Amino acid sequence: LSFWNVLSTPPVFEACDEDNKGYLSREDFKVAVVILFGYKPSKVEVDSVMASAQPNNSGISIEMFLNLMNTKKAAQLYHSEMRQIFTAFDMQCKGFLTLEDFRKAFSIVVPKLPERIILEAFR
Incomplete structure (x- = not known):
């Protein structure tokens, strides 16, 4: 996980941070999820993430983004591992x-x- 985190997430954050604002807007976040996971997040998913951003913040900080993406990646790896075990059985x-x-x-x-x-x- 840390290998994935170090090599993939910060460059994606930087690439999606339009105008180097230091945070990701709603649209920036959608693009980042497409790049990292290959799907466009639903309105509900984006609303949930944006609601959890600090109220005075205009978007998602890099720290919050890293936490969210690491959690999402861990869930994806867990699901993939479970599928492999099921297939073996x-x-x-x-x-x-x-x-x-x-x-x-x-x-x-x-x-x-x-x-x-x-x-x-x-x-």
Whole structure:
């Protein structure tokens, strides 16, 4: 995360900070999200972020931007990791996991894991 933060986020902030104001306006923020994540944020997402900016501030400071983007990136990485784990368990590409899928996966990774723990995890 810190590698991503150091190399990507500050240059994006600087590139999107129109006129070097020291903050990102609503439109600047939208462009930054498109650059970093590849999608245009919804009005609700932008409204939420802008509402959390300090009331006397005209936009999002670099500190706030870094915190927001690091949180967003961590969530994205977590989601991606969970998808990879699910795909590894879904050995027949059914789109769902059966108890048998769980048993097979756990027998490979943790062969001596008690059956009751596998059942609890599956539930």
